[in-house]
Amino acid sequence: MAEPTSTEARPTRAYVIHPDLGHARTQRRDPEHALAEAVALAHALPGIEIVGEEVARLREPNPGTLFGKGKLAEISDRLASVEAELVLVDGPVTPVQQRNLEKDWDVKLLDRTGLILEIFADRARTREGVLQVEMAALSYQRTRLVRAWTHLERQRGGLGFVGGPGETQIEADRRAIDEQMTRLRRQLERVVKTRTLHRAARAKVPYPIVALVGYTNAGKSTLFNRMTGAEVMAKDMLFATLDPTMRAIRLPDAGGGASGRKIILSDTVGFISDLPPELVAAFRATLEEVLEADLILHVRDISHPETEEQAEDVAEILESLGVDEDVELIEVWNKIDALSDDTRAALRRTDSRTEGVQSVSALTGEGLDDLIVAIDTHLSRALDEPRTEATVRLAFSDGRRRAWLHEAGVVEREEAVEDGLVLHLRWTARQRAGFEALDSPEE
Ligand SMILES: Nc1nc2c(ncn2[C@@H]2O[C@H](COP(=O)(O)OP(=O)(O)OP(=O)(O)O)[C@@H](O)[C@H]2O)c(=O)[nH]1
Numbered sequence: 001m002a003e004p005t006s007t008e009a010r011p012t013r014a015y016v017i018h019p020d021l022g023h024a025r026t027q028r029r030d031p032e033h034a035l036a037e038a039v040a041l042a043h044a045l046p047g048i049e050i051v052g053e054e055v056a057r058l059r060e061p062n063p064g065t066l067f068g069k070g071k072l073a074e075i076s077d078r079l080a081s082v083e084a085e086l087v088l089v090d091g092p093v094t095p096v097q098q099r100n101l102e103k104d105w106d107v108k109l110l111d112r113t114g115l116i117l118e119i120f121a122d123r124a125r126t127r128e129g130v131l132q133v134e135m136a137a138l139s140y141q142r143t144r145l146v147r148a149w150t151h152l153e154r155q156r157g158g159l160g161f162v163g164g165p166g167e168t169q170i171e172a173d174r175r176a177i178d179e180q181m182t183r184l185r186r187q188l189e190r191v192v193k194t195r196t197l198h199r200a201a202r203a204k205v206p207y208p209i210v211a212l213v214g215y216t217n218a219g220k221s222t223l224f225n226r227m228t229g230a231e232v233m234a235k236d237m238l239f240a241t242l243d244p245t246m247r248a249i250r251l252p253d254a255g256g257g258a259s260g261r262k263i264i265l266s267d268t269v270g271f272i273s274d275l276p277p278e279l280v281a282a283f284r285a286t287l288e289e290v291l292e293a294d295l296i297l298h299v300r301d302i303s304h305p306e307t308e309e310q311a312e313d314v315a316e317i318l319e320s321l322g323v324d325e326d327v328e329l330i331e332v333w334n335k336i337d338a339l340s341d342d343t344r345a346a347l348r349r350t351d352s353r354t355e356g357v358q359s360v361s362a363l364t365g366e367g368l369d370d371l372i373v374a375i376d377t378h379l380s381r382a383l384d385e386p387r388t389e390a391t392v393r394l395a396f397s398d399g400r401r402r403a404w405l406h407e408a409g410v411v412e413r414e415e416a417v418e419d420g421l422v423l424h425l426r427w428t429a430r431q432r433a434g435f436e437a438l439d440s441p442e443e
């Protein structure tokens, strides 16, 4: 095994492989996109230089070496020619396969779970986040005591908690891990208890909670920053946000639209496909805020080629977290600035026809006024605010105020009369005040 000759902070040369099992399992995703996502994941790890990447097709995983003989040699040559030190395999690798591949290729190897754990370990900020990553890492490591992935740890002092046990004392190590997990679990319980107290204190603040959720890199933090003026890290890096960040804000007055309602906005960790099961469980509590949200904003990167698949993944995870189907939810179609004019115009049409969809650009601010009106409307519904009926008469030319009422979702019925439109409404006092604050059209 090639040991680094010194501890200088030069980046680790990493090679990314996405094993494509083809028809061996139902493949929803284009393997090239999966590889691109794996490379993006790898970039999220500090101190890494990607020196190569490939989709490696295999008909059936070999139990001993994952890849068959020919493939093994082929990849080995490529690894040698780029002098790779670390191989990231975007999929599950058994401990035995890992050991054999490391020996055969003379590299360190991380599988997908190991990689995500490394990233989580690097990103965790709060006490609870750190403890959860430690728990997840330990339970993962317990199953593969053949060898710990000590390479990165040595490089940058990360993941010290997994300790890199040697291969000689597996039994003792297992016991030590169990003890450590028990300790962590106790600490975690204490932290969660404290947090519950905090939450109880916050519950007295009568602001509704609005949670931003979505696939990683969808633009949640960027939107959060736009809306709060805060500088939560927004990076073109997966998992830029690990622990939820919450901030109380007053909804801005969107051109006479929204009400100045106070809300708590919560930014959360991004989702990814095939989140390792250990992590789903471990991060459930991190996403607990989502369970308490009065309104969920599902932020989507609508410019991403696999935006539909990503949305399905998010829906699945929300369901597995126990988010109720009748929780109010707005789909925020983000990054419309990155679309062609035609696609964008088409989206805007769909959006204005579809309840619960708002297209925006968190980057340019386009569409945010409408989003704020929609948040207000959805919240008033979620909070079950009392509504009254009203009728409003508008001139045919008053398209703006008519659009506002439709956007706010308060129109029950519309009829044309001789000199304009009569709109029958059901609205809350807040919505009424918002409408009355709109400028009247020039007569
Ligand atoms: N073109 C374009 N890029 C955007 C927009 N919103 C966000 N981005 C970019 O997308 C990348 C990811 O944005 P983030 O806000 O960090 O995404 P996130 O959803 O918080 O990601 P995680 O925290 O990793 O889950 C950054 O490079 C942003 O600048 C947008 O409306 N248009």
Ligand SMILES: [Mg+2]
Binding pocket: 220, 221, 222, 233, 234, 239, 240, 241, 267, 268, 270
């Ligand atoms: Mg973020």
